[in-house]
Amino acid sequence: MNYARPEALVSTDWLASHLGDQNLRVVDASFTLPGVSPTGHELYLKRHIPGAVFFDIDAVADPHNPLPHMLPDEKTFGAMMGKLGLGDGHKIVVYDSMGLASAPRAWWSLRAYGHKDVAVLNGGMAKWLAENRPVTAELPRVTPAKFASKLAKTRLRDKAQLLANLKSQREQVVDARSAGRFAGTAPEPRAGLRGGHIPGSLSLPSDRLSDPKTKEVLPAEELAARLFAAGLDPSKPTVSSCGSGVTACVIAFGMYLIGWPEPAIYDGSWSEWGLPGSTPVETGAAR
Amino acid sequence: MQVRNGFIETIGNTPLIRLRRASEMTGCEILGKAEFLNPGGSVKDRAALYIVKDAEERGLLKPGGVIVEGTAGNTGIGLALVGNALGYKSVIVMPETQSQEKKDMLHLCGADLRLVPAVPYADPRNYVRYSETLANEVAAQSPRGAIWANQFDNLANRRAHIETTGPEIWSQTDGKVDAFVCSVGTGGTLAGVAVALKKFNPKVKIFLADPMGSAIYSWYAHHELKSTGDSITEGIGQSRITKNLEGAPLDGWFQVTDAEMLPVLFDLVTEEGLILGGSTGINIIGAIKAAKELGRGHTIVTILADYGTRYQSKLFNPVFLREKKLPVPAWLDGK
Numbered sequence: 001m002n003y004a005r006p007e008a009l010v011s012t013d014w015l016a017s018h019l020g021d022q023n024l025r026v027v028d029a030s031f032t033l034p035g036v037s038p039t040g041h042e043l044y045l046k047r048h049i050p051g052a053v054f055f056d057i058d059a060v061a062d063p064h065n066p067l068p069h070m071l072p073d074e075k076t077f078g079a080m081m082g083k084l085g086l087g088d089g090h091k092i093v094v095y096d097s098m099g100l101a102s103a104p105r106a107w108w109s110l111r112a113y114g115h116k117d118v119a120v121l122n123g124g125m126a127k128w129l130a131e132n133r134p135v136t137a138e139l140p141r142v143t144p145a146k147f148a149s150k151l152a153k154t155r156l157r158d159k160a161q162l163l164a165n166l167k168s169q170r171e172q173v174v175d176a177r178s179a180g181r182f183a184g185t186a187p188e189p190r191a192g193l194r195g196g197h198i199p200g201s202l203s204l205p206s207d208r209l210s211d212p213k214t215k216e217v218l219p220a221e222e223l224a225a226r227l228f229a230a231g232l233d234p235s236k237p238t239v240s241s242c243g244s245g246v247t248a249c250v251i252a253f254g255m256y257l258i259g260w261p262e263p264a265i266y267d268g269s270w271s272e273w274g275l276p277g278s279t280p281v282e283t284g285a286a287r
Numbered sequence: 288m289q290v291r292n293g294f295i296e297t298i299g300n301t302p303l304i305r306l307r308r309a310s311e312m313t314g315c316e317i318l319g320k321a322e323f324l325n326p327g328g329s330v331k332d333r334a335a336l337y338i339v340k341d342a343e344e345r346g347l348l349k350p351g352g353v354i355v356e357g358t359a360g361n362t363g364i365g366l367a368l369v370g371n372a373l374g375y376k377s378v379i380v381m382p383e384t385q386s387q388e389k390k391d392m393l394h395l396c397g398a399d400l401r402l403v404p405a406v407p408y409a410d411p412r413n414y415v416r417y418s419e420t421l422a423n424e425v426a427a428q429s430p431r432g433a434i435w436a437n438q439f440d441n442l443a444n445r446r447a448h449i450e451t452t453g454p455e456i457w458s459q460t461d462g463k464v465d466a467f468v469c470s471v472g473t474g475g476t477l478a479g480v481a482v483a484l485k486k487f488n489p490k491v492k493i494f495l496a497d498p499m500g501s502a503i504y505s506w507y508a509h510h511e512l513k514s515t516g517d518s519i520t521e522g523i524g525q526s527r528i529t530k531n532l533e534g535a536p537l538d539g540w541f542q543v544t545d546a547e548m549l550p551v552l553f554d555l556v557t558e559e560g561l562i563l564g565g566s567t568g569i570n571i572i573g574a575i576k577a578a579k580e581l582g583r584g585h586t587i588v589t590i591l592a593d594y595g596t597r598y599q600s601k602l603f604n605p606v607f608l609r610e611k612k613l614p615v616p617a618w619l620d621g622k
Contacts, residue, residue: 001311002311003311004307004311220311220314221314221583221584222583224314224315224583225314225582225583228313228314228579228582228583233576233579234312234313234575235547235551235572235575235576236547258311258312258314259308259311259312261550
């Protein structure tokens with residue numbers, strides 16, 4: 001069965017034969033959790049797909065918000081993308097070092113600010129390397145571009161909205177963190193956070209949406225089965241959450257690919273909800 | 288030559304259409320029975336034909352006789368056109384709240400259209416109740432006979448689907464159908480197809496999809512006839528268990544909101560080129576919910592009941608939808 005929105009995905013074959021196309025821009029959005037070395041940026045400096053620029057998830061952020069990488073305002077985002085040479089009229093392909101982990105955050109951000117033509121490289125750097133395709137440490141020469149930045153706020157949810165939703169139950173909430181973190185039995189990588197999950201939320205660890213060997217996103221039928229198994233209902237509006245709004249976008253990407261309505265992203269995610277305070281927390285495995 | 292003989296023989300044998308997006312979303316084969324391609328434009332042509340044939344066989348109608356019915360519209364259109372083709376007049380009683388498109392269509396069909404206020408079944412002015420009274424009056428004055436079609440409780444309606452729709456679905460899927468889902472107004476389609484498919488294979492699952500404002504879901508889920516909310520869909524939903532629905536072999540039931548079904552209708556237009564009505568939206572969401580229950584790899588059939596053009600002034604009208612705080616079709620908005 002085909003993906004409903006195949007344009008959101010490109011294969012390594014396709015990318016290899018289109019590298020150097022005038023309107024193509026390749027983006028490395030590798031990202032690692034705090035304290036993990038090498039960092040995404042270090043990985044990029046060591047080797048990246050020729051011509052790729054680095055989308056720094058931690059830097060594409062609102063400098064005035066203490067939470068990790070909350071989306072910046074339109075002007076800031078537009079300026080940052082323009083500086084990376086990403087702009088109107090470009091076909092943008094994003095990838096990450098793991099395969100399908102942080103690239104969807106860049107994919108989602110670019111689209112949230114209005115860029116339509118963005119795709120994720122299927123299998124990412126993992127597959128690219130496994131196929132012995134060319135990599136380089138050489139930094140690309142970037143021609144600044146103009147990125148018309150317009151943020152669709154409906155794609156975002158904040159804490160107040162999630163709190164209201166506890167009562168209204170209007171939107172189903174899915175959590176992309178590992179089963180242990182969801183249950184509250186595994187430690188949070190960010191210090192000081194409580195363990196557990198938003199009451200009533202569903203658990204779908206983001207790594208379940210890709211093939212553990214090839215790192216490619218699962219076939220359409222398999223994706224649908226995983227979403228259903230998590231208890232998600234394609235006819236209900238969804239909010240996707242995770243540790244800090246990165247892997248939540250993996251679920252958003254999977255849903256989009258097979259034609260489900262796009263979920264909104266809870267940008268604050270567990271980094272906000274899990275802070276010591278009065279937000280209600282549920283522990284234990286998914287129901 | 289491959290020729291169908293007029294309106295009557297053109298009823299039924301509709302294609303089964305694979306719904307691409309719904310299938311890709313669920314990993315199932317979601318198939319829609321294209322009832323909007325019946326010559327009167329809806330699934331109701333089947334019931335109309337069976338009701339009229341049944342009356343003929345029982346000697347209740349003679350050429351020039353009159354068919355009287357209370358209807359949300361489509362059955363009236365079916366009866367009027369079947370009547371035209373077979374030589375009967377029609378008197379149609381309809382709640383005044385139904386879409387202008389359907390009223391215009393009934394005038395066009397040559398039906399004698401009587402509009403009544405939309406009041407509950409308990410009120411004698413209710414369109415179904417009033418149509419029965421009217422049928423008796425007409426019968427008393429009509430030498431050629433007059434029938435009250437009584438689609439809700441006349442089992443000829445259900446029989447149309449036991450004898451035609453169900454077997455068509457079985458044969459068109461080569462017996463691979465795993466589940467059938469649809470909404471109910473009279474209950475004839477759901478119960479009839481259910482009975483037929485379960486005869487072929489008792490393992491076929493039957494699901495009911497109910498719009499808000501209908502009491503049917505709560506009847507099956509909580510054993511009480513209680514309705515909450517409302518819906519802009521027409522011709523489906525019910526406040527009682529009709530004779531046609533009674534005893535339908537059901538395996539599950541879902542409640543579907545207008546906010547859930549409208550985006551499906553909009554995407555069908557822009558992505559698949561199919562312009563379909565509100566009940567079809569409820570049916571497709573029902574099929575998607577059935578897929579969630581059954582898991583991937585199943586073949587699930589539902590009904591594409593009628594064209595969306597019959598409700599253009601509501602379903603595809605951003606002003607109307609916005610007033611109701613419902614999703615609007617982006618491509619029609621603000622241009």
